[in-house]
Amino acid sequence: MESGMLSSKRLLPTGECWCGCGAETSIGSFFLPGHDKVAEAAVISVEYGGAPRFLVQHGYGPEGKNPRQEMAKLRPDGRRGRRSR
Numbered sequence: 253m254e255s256g257m258l259s260s261k262r263l264l265p266t267g268e269c270w271c272g273c274g275a276e277t278s279i280g281s282f283f284l285p286g287h288d289k290v291a292e293a294a295v296i297s298v299e300y301g302g303a304p305r306f307l308v309q310h311g312y313g314p315e316g317k318n319p320r321q322e323m324a325k326l327r328p329d330g331r332r333g334r335r336s337r
């Protein structure tokens with residue numbers, strides 16, 4: 253599941269939501285439901301100024317890789333690789 257990720261370091265939930273809201277999470281969760289998207293959007297905005305530059309910086313976009321195709325390769329069966337219950 254973790255193979256192919258940029259970081260090989262194993263990440264462990266800390267019991268507090270990683271988006272920075274300060275809320276407690278359930279055992280084994282990094283985020284409250286939906287907060288992973290908040291965190292992603294925030295980091296993309298701060299670090300890249302928006303999704304288009306974020307894509308291009310990582311080799312995606314009209315002249316690069318197709319995000320949907322890459323996602324399909326990552327999860328060929330269409331299942332979500334993340335446990336969020």
Ligand SMILES: [Zn+2]
Binds near residue numbers: 269
């Ligand atoms: Zn949060």
